[in-house]
Amino acid sequence: MSLHQLTAHALLDLIKSGKASAKEVYADVGARIKAVDPKVKAYVRLVQHQPDFSGAMPVPIAIKDNMCIKAQEITCASRILKGFISPYDAGVIERVKKSGGTILGNVNMDEFAFGSSCENSCYGPTFNPWNLQCVPGGSSGGSAAAVAADEAVWALGSDTGGSIRQPASFCGIVGLKPTYGRVSRYGLIAFASSLDQIGPLTKDVQDCALLMNIISGHDERDSTSVNEPVPDYTKALINDVRDLRIAVPREAFAEGLDAEVRHALEEALDLLKKLGAQVKEVSLPHTPYAVATYYIVATAEASSNLARFDGVRYGLRSQPSKVRKNALIDMYEETRSQGFGDEAKRRIMLGTYALSSGYYDAYYLRGQKVRTLIRNELDEVFKTCDAIITPTSPTVAFKIGEKTSDPLSMYLSDIYTIPANLAGIPAISVPCGFSKTGLPIGMQLMGRAFDEEMLLRISYTYEQNTEWHKKKPNL
């Protein structure tokens, strides 16, 4: 195998034993980007200067285009931020640099993380390495495609309603959304502040634990960051699920679930049972309301967060040719109309509506209350179970363009991933099969708040007893 095909832990072993150098690894991944990125289009820009190779863990990493890297352009894949050069590093970037991580560049995403396909980008779409006619998922589609295509050893993404897990599932890799507050959001350009969380996209579960060790921990610059001790996540890599209690919600098998995805999940459950886990059926009756709740809460927060993009401070400023209202308001409206794409405009307007006078109680407050119900019923299940298993997405990767004209059908592809964001709990997607057409299928495990270790343990056991994660796309 070439260096770029290896996992981070395999590469670190080679580097430690002197069989490869950090510089060679970085150059090999760089050559891979050159060879296949014209087809995959995962990257929106590469870093200009070679990094420092002397750190302890010099693993080449791709960063989603919504995390600030000092002296590097960052745009959230939006025209409105074109030309914005960050004057500082995000909390996670500081941690990656401190670990010795070698940053390759920024990868594509749906504009401001609004989307599930990586098609809403001012740079154009990213393509799924398993089938270039299909989407890689989103919004962290560039992160997932880069890792699946061996154009990065691992990557960081962000997840507000499934944006790490769904693309990980579509691209056949591992993706973890940590507990809300586990990883600093300082320097992450906000979408929905009460839901956003940064997390790893990796080639296997062991790498996921390693990258969690690097990025987790308290950061006083993010006031929602939680000051809880960070365990060594690699200690959770235990190949044993005997007597662990895994819940399967009845609602996860409702209509809309693709037959092949259902079959793959049933086989995964059978295997976990064979390995000694106790699988029991539970009910989460309010989870079918999760998508509706999310599109109120998330858009309301987004409309507030995106008010800062007004042409005054950063990125784009446009002025209409003739005066409409007054020069300043005209400038705001022209800049935002030119700068935001269609989906961003829709979500800002939906959120503005949900928060507007007269509708606040009917929409936003109601959304927050349903959020409580969903959270309570998940808590209830965790009193008697160690994890909840569902598909990550109801389907495998869909075709480019298939859902762009129908935003609602796109939103429904997040039906399984949204509850974890609403409840703030951790959730992981791991590969669990392939469709007849050769597209990856993922399963999702949700856990108790701050119990990422349980998710890693079950995923690791499953992975050690299957071969899905070893398959590579032909590019």
Added chain:
Amino acid sequence: MPAFDDSILPMSISNEDVKYIAALARIDVPENKLEGMTKVLGDIVHYVEQLQKLDLDNVKPTSHAVPVGNVLRPDQIKPSLNNQEAMSFAIEAKDGSFKVPLVIE
């Protein structure tokens, strides 16, 4: 707590509603896109109205998954970006401040 009065909900979103929301959001929706935007927003609002079916009278709202109060730090000066660094991305600047179009004649 009084029962929820769903008579305040609109049956659907009108072009006028969209114009009003667009003005609040400082987004200009040109006439030729108004109909399309009204339809898409109407479909989404219709979809989220399923929440009206739920009885939520005694449910407390969740604004944050992790219950945290205000986080304050001691009022001490710490190293931070200086004015020049903080203004490095300014579209238009003058005397260390952001410059905007003339507001008051």
